[in-house]
Amino acid sequence: MCATGVLLAVVTDGGSSTIQRDRAVTNRYLAARRVFATHLERSQTERDSAVRAYVAGIASSCAGALRGAPPIMGKPGTVREGNTVALAPRALLFLDAAVGVKQRMQLVETAAISEFTREVRGLRWSDSVLTKLVHAFVDVEDGRLEQEAPKLCRDARAWAGSDYKILAAHTSRTAEGFGGAREVLMHALADGGCNGPYPGRAVLHVLERAASRGERRTAEELSHSEARTTRENAELIDNAIAQIERLLGTGQGSVRGSA
Numbered sequence: 368m369c370a371t372g373v374l375l376a377v378v379t380d381g382g383s384s385t386i387q388r389d390r391a392v393t394n395r396y397l398a399a400r401r402v403f404a405t406h407l408e409r410s411q412t413e414r415d416s417a418v419r420a421y422v423a424g425i426a427s428s429c430a431g432a433l434r435g436a437p438p439i440m441g442k443p444g445t446v447r448e449g450n451t452v453a454l455a456p457r458a459l460l461f462l463d464a465a466v467g468v469k470q471r472m473q474l475v476e477t478a479a480i481s482e483f484t485r486e487v488r489g490l491r492w493s494d495s496v497l498t499k500l501v502h503a504f505v506d507v508e509d510g511r512l513e514q515e516a517p518k519l520c521r522d523a524r525a526w527a528g529s530d531y532k533i534l535a536a537h538t539s540r541t542a543e544g545f546g547g548a549r550e551v552l553m554h555a556l557a558d559g560g561c562n563g564p565y566p567g568r569a570v571l572h573v574l575e576r577a578a579s580r581g582e583r584r585t586a587e588e589l590s591h592s593e594a595r596t597t598r599e600n601a602e603l604i605d606n607a608i609a610q611i612e613r614l615l616g617t618g619q620g621s622v623r624g625s626a
Contacts, residue, residue, distance in 0.1 A: 385493045390582065392490050393574055396501065397585050399486035400571070404589050406479035407596045413475045414600070418607050421471040426614050429520035433457065434616030437531055456526060456534040457617060461608060463517035468607045470516040472600065477512060484509050496558050497573065503552040504570050510548040523615060568593055 436457055473480070484505045492498045526534050552566050561569045571586045571593075578586060 389492050389494075390579055392492055393578055393582055396487055396490055396574065397582060397589065399483050400567075400589055401585070403479050403483040404592045404596070407476065408592060410475050410479075411596075411599060414472045415603065417471040417475050418468055418603055421468060422607055422610050422614070425520060425611055429523055430614050431616045432520065432523040432527055433460075435527060435531070436617055456531070459534060460519065460523055460526070461612065463522070464519050464608055464611050465604060466514065467516045467519055468604050469511075470514050472603070473511050473514070480508050480512055496555075500552075500555040500558070500573060501570060503548070503555040504566055506548045507552050507566060519611075565593070565597060 487501060488505050490498070490501060492501075522534065549566070556566065556569050556573070561573050568590045571590045575583045575586045
């Protein structure tokens with residue numbers, strides 16, 4: 368949800384010429400986002416194929432690698448050491464598997480992401496908070512392209528080879544830089560009076576507050592489109608992780624909730 372408040376007041380108090388400039392910039396953002404959303408809708412079959420290929424690669428490389436993994440005690444996906452509760456090694460591996468699945472999906476989207484960020488990075492609004500927010504979102508989108516796929520099979524075999532005592536130190540660190548960019552974005556959203564688990568749609572909601580009626584309608588349509596894509600992708604990722612769990616020999620549903 369996004370609150371109405373400071374951002375809208377700043378934009379609307381800037382004078383008619385400022386409002387017109389800001390709306391022109393908003394239109395450019397919405398046009399770039401529409402092109403991106405259209406690509407996502409049309410490339411769902413390609414993402415499905417990319418994920419199937421990723422799962423097939425795991426099947427051919429390390430099926431059954433974790434068949435002897437110890438059961439997770441307590442809350443699924445966590446382990447307690449003294450007063451500290453952390454993700455269990457198996458949950459870390461499947462967190463990395465989720466990153467791997469998403470990375471394969473993003474390969475399909477590389478050109479569209481690059482085009483979107485190139486179009487948007489130079490946009491400037493009269494309100495520095497809004498400009499900072501949009502640029503933080505662009506950094507996150509760019510960061511998606513820089514993520515490396517975790518070497519799940521290598522790490523799973525290494526963990527099993529240590530009698531499930533040692534998990535490779537670099538496991539689950541593939542998204543650290545990406546996480547930093549996302550943290551900056553979430554702070555920028557908070558500064559703009561907006562929060563939520565879906566930053567792209569949150570940015571659209573922020574833009575709606577200072578947009579014309581036509582722009583608000585476009586932003587709402589884009590938000591609905593991206594919500595559909597998010598649901599489809601979430602289902603695709605869940606199904607892939609369930610398959611990977613079965614392939615590696617840990618059973619279905621053991622750590623998916625934590626991944």
